[in-house]
Amino acid sequence: MKHHLILKVITKFMVGVIVLFGLYVQFHGDYSPGGGFQAGVIIAAAFILYGIVMGLENVQKVMPIWFAQKAAAVGVLLYALTGFFSIIFGFEFLNYHAISPEHPKHGQHYGIILVELGVGITVTFVMIAIYYSFAGRTPHLDDKEW
Amino acid sequence: MDSNFSFIYGHLPYWLFIILMLSGLFIVVSRGNLIKKIVGLNIFQTSVFMFYISIGKMKGGTAPILLDKSADDSAVIYSNPLPHVLILTAIVVGIATTALGLALIIKIREEYDTVEEDDIQKMDQKDLKKYNRNNVLETNS
């Protein structure tokens, strides 16, 4: 991929736009189609695109393997902690009224944003980690298969 | 006669999804290449999703994103949001499990040097025969 100048320039431009769109989908998910699952896949797709065009070493400078693998667990942790937060304040598990008891509607809204953020983080980094696992292996092929 | 026509017309989408699903199933059972099997499984999966979503569809309905929030907008028909929620999560879980299957294929290829099911079975049977023969020799001696 050393000689693909046009691809490289376009990719540099597109990656930022894709991540921005992913963040929009993430945090606007309660007003328009979208949410954590979609946003996670979109943001991961930006990193995968960068990895395909620029090479695996370059994308791993931006997003190291260890970070992707550990951050995947952080999302589930955020989700579960939101649930346990409710238990601590005397509500049921994942009952978002606990976040602002005097105004349950706002509590629900904040809870949904937190939970979707957890889902988004997990999906993003799981997809990136899966991509790294697949791309990080060197193919050992016989000569006749090429 | 008219009711017959509306019955067929109303059930045709389900039948089309079932035919699509069967083509996926056919690929899974009749092809030996493991990557092709995964593709067939994906077709199978997607057609089940389509079937599920079609149950929630209402004639003349729109996407379940409320248009007018203050008034109770009974004039607008929304499709059933519940199947959408179930399928939304199922798609993402589906890609994660597909990735797991592909990883297993890579491991199989490293171990057996092939991704054709027939060859793998042949090699397995050869190994089994060898193992049995060795066992017989050991028990005899």
Add this chain to the structure above:
Amino acid sequence: MALTLKHLFAVIMLSGAFSLVSAMLFVVMDAVDVAFTEAAVGAGVSTVLMLATMALTVRVQKETKRPIILPLVVVCLVGVLLIYGTLDMPNFGAFDSPAQLHLGSTYLSITYEDMGIPNVVTGILASYRGYDTLGETVVVLTAGLGVILLLSGLKGRKHKE
């Protein structure tokens, strides 16, 4: 097409196109959230992963002489049974089907009062069915861990030592 093609690259590309077309079908059936996910997942990430697998394994399918009669019979039998099962179902798009009457309409009417957000799908996903979504997230994480363990985890550790 996926049956007769020998080149896996073409098969994988066609499956990506199939995902994109099915995303359009989801839009037609009012499931915009689902269509969004299918377009991003099916046409994007899964195609990339399958291509990576193809690059790591083989590019061309081998000629095989598998019997075709038995799978055909099995598939036809399953198809007849499934179509027999749909005969009792309500018409496509009907208003009075059991699926429409109970839970779905309830969610539509109470979501805005409870949470103040217009996207009912997000409301159900994150709040009413929060347990489900927590479980699904854990499944995604577990599948990712499985892939990492199978393909890269142990290898990376050995290199460090």
